[in-house]
Amino acid sequence: MDKLKENKKILYIGIVVLILIVVGIVGIKFYKDYQYKQTYEYKLVEHGYTLEEAKKLLDFYQKPEQLENLLSMEKNSYILELVQEKYYIHSNLSRYLEYASNNKEASTKDVIAIVNVNADYKYYEHDIPTDTSLGILINVNKYYTLPEDFEPLEISDISIRYSYEGNRISSEANDAYVSMWNAAQKSGLTLIVNSSYRDFKEQEDVYNSKKASLGQKEADKIAARPGHSEHQTGLSIDVFEMSNQSTATFKDSEAYTWLKDNAYLYGFIERYPEGKEYLTGYSAEAWHWRYVGEEVAKIIHQENITFDEYYAYYIENQA
Ligand SMILES: [Zn+2]
Secondary structure, eight states: OHHHHHHHHHHHHHHHHHHHHHHHHHHHHHHHHHHHHTSHHHHHHHTTOOHHHHHHHHHHOOOHHHHHHHHTSOOOTHHHHHHHSTTOOGGGHHHHHHHHHHOTTSOHHHHHHHHHTTTTSOTTSSOEEOOGGGGGGOOOSSSEEOOTTOOOSOEEEOOTTTBOTTOEEEHHHHHHHHHHHHHHHHTTOOEEEEEOOOOHHHHHHHHHHHHHHHOHHHHHHHSOOTTSOGGGGTOEEEEEETTBOOTTTGGGSHHHHHHHHHGGGGTEEESSOTTOHHHHSSOOOTTEEEEOOHHHHHHHHHHTOOHHHHIIIIIITTO
16 A cells, blocks of 8 residues: 555656656747847848758858848848948948839849949039048048039149159159159159149139130039039149140050059059049049058059949948
8 A cells, every 4th residue: 555655646646747848948949039030030031041051041141230220121132142242331222222222224233333322323423522631631522512612632733854844743643653753753754734623613614714715514514513522632633744645645655554553553543533423423534543552542543443333332431
């Protein structure tokens, strides 16, 4: 009898232990499910992304606010293509998506570049006062504007040995130009500057005279509106070679090839290259060179990007 009682007791204990184990396992599973549901992987999958897509997005996005931002937008697998691009800037995401949906023929690389440089906006309809504290890296174009009273970095005359009379640029750029001139001279080329710093008033006169003779539409194609000209920075030169000073043929000259290969070593970049008109907003100008300093010129040269793209990604985006 006692033995039977003992066995029953063991059985009850056994049952209780078993129940506890089952409850424990189920509880852990529920808890784990609960925990998983708090993860962004789960939330992204619930939002419509495949598990694989969710994992890729998580590889790229590390910050919770970026993931929340993603969840607040409609599911769009094109985002996965965008984030693979080197110059992707998260704060531009909704503009990338909008531009891409309106321009189906544009490559992903171009969607990124166009939006980064603001070319998804119309020229002169999206003015941004430019950051004038950036010194040699100041950006001026059809979106970024200089104030009328902008004072360039210390300006000095370019010696008539290297330039037509009356040309002035910032001293640092001037020194760099002289070094470049000497190097070109050693290659048998005599560079000559025919245009450089222009203040607001001078640019206004240039633009207004074009506008008076050609009308605004044509004037806008060949001259910058005052406040929008890079020449007002004191960091740009229009440079030719003694034997070729024609805007029509300079691009075919030996001097132009030399500048393309060497100017970056002296801190100058080609500002309006051929094939990049849709990013710079300007027809190609083989003669217009901009001083940005050696370090930045090297990056722009190596990565084959425009200054506008450099500015968006390396300056604004990192600020
Ligand atoms: Zn120019």
